Amino acid sequence: MSVNTPENRSNRKLLIGGLLVVLLSINGILIYMNYQKKEKTEEQAEIIRVKNSELENQIKVYEALKADFERQSQELQAMGLENDSLEAKITAINADLDELRGFRKRSYSLADQRRFRDRASAFEKQLKEKDSEIAQLKEEKEVLSTENTDLRTTQTRLADSLSTMKTTNRNLSEKVKVASKLEAQNINVNIINQRGKEKEDDDNEYRAKRVDKIRVIFKLAKNDVAEQEPKTVYMRLIEPDGAALYNLSMGSGTFQIDGEDMYYTAKRDFVFDNTQQQLSFLYDKNAAYKKGKHTIELYTDGFMIGKANFELK
Known part of the structure; x- marks a missing residue:
């Protein structure tokens, strides 16, 4: 039969204290691990959010580029000029847009980001060059239009005179036709x-x-x-x-x-x-x-x- 001596009671207290320390240590470790896991999850979520934001921004850039190239195409058509090169660019941008939108369902890597940023930069450069070319064409067309104003006015006057002459000749012809009627x-x-x-x-x-x-x-x-x-x-x-x-x-x-x-x-x-x-x-x-x-x-x-x-x- 054990005796509840002061020594035994002291040992039990030490044991219990040791267990408490171990439990507290384990709990602390678990809390720290959970914190690390949460932090990693949040970091991954932030990375995904940033990538998605980058993807959507890139899609918007390409949509804006497409709209600008279509505008240039319409401006050239309005001037009666060919625009095969612009149609080719619009086709290429549409293909890139399809690929970018496909990244919404799969990974959009850093390499992909760089590739599409570089392509967008090249398209923007081509866009600016074409805008300068179109502006020059418009200026030249305006100059030609101004130079031809007097010529068109003269042509209009000549056309009016010719129309008047035709009408007069037609009336004379009708009168001659009636006068030449046999009886x-x-x-x-x-x-x-x-x-x-x-x-x-x-x-x-x-x-x-x-x-x-x-x-x-x-x-x-x-x-x-x-x-x-x-x-x-x-x-x-x-x-x-x-x-x-x-x-x-x-x-x-x-x-x-x-x-x-x-x-x-x-x-x-x-x-x-x-x-x-x-x-x-x-x-x-x-x-x-x-x-x-x-x-x-x-x-x-x-x-x-x-x-x-x-x-x-």
Whole structure:
């Protein structure tokens, strides 16, 4: 049986004290280690933050460079100049931007940082050189523009004068065209029956069933303005229903009046000689004629030159 002597009690106190010292020492060591770990973690986080900040700043630098090169490209286009070299730079910057943005998901090393800073510096140098070149081009263009102001003014005046002359000539041409319009006079319509007998009726009234052919006779009035040259006269034989007789096999076709196609019944070519020459048409419908009022219209050079009516009973 142990005896609780003063010596034993003193030993227990020393043991307990020693244990406390050991525990305190271990706790201190743990606290220090945790502090070191926390400090290292914070240091790593700061490094990552700095790298991320550097990366985002570099991306902004490249985006600004891209915007400036695009501005230069637009300025050159506005001056009508080629910009292939700028397009190549913009393409290269876009490729660098794609690579930089990819570092958001992977490590952005110091070597990468140096590489992109160096490339950005080179782009900035090229940008400044191009700005100087564009400024020089603008200055030269301004000088040329100033020198050409008087020339453009003169050209405008000449163009206005030429336009006025063209208008005057066009008006004169129209007046000459109207003045040179031919006129068909003394238009007569003769009826030829099936026996070949030709009849001219002062009342212009004939029996439809007896009509075999129609002869249209007229004279051309004198016109000293009209060109003495080959011409064509078109005849339109318009029936009571308002339609012009049209038969391709009998020589019918189309001609233009005021830009629009119009059917003609027959045509003939002649040479206008300003001698009040007489012309005629002999038309065979090769079918029965309709009863009622018929109209003869004559056209030459885009104008109606004469008109006559006859009645078939």
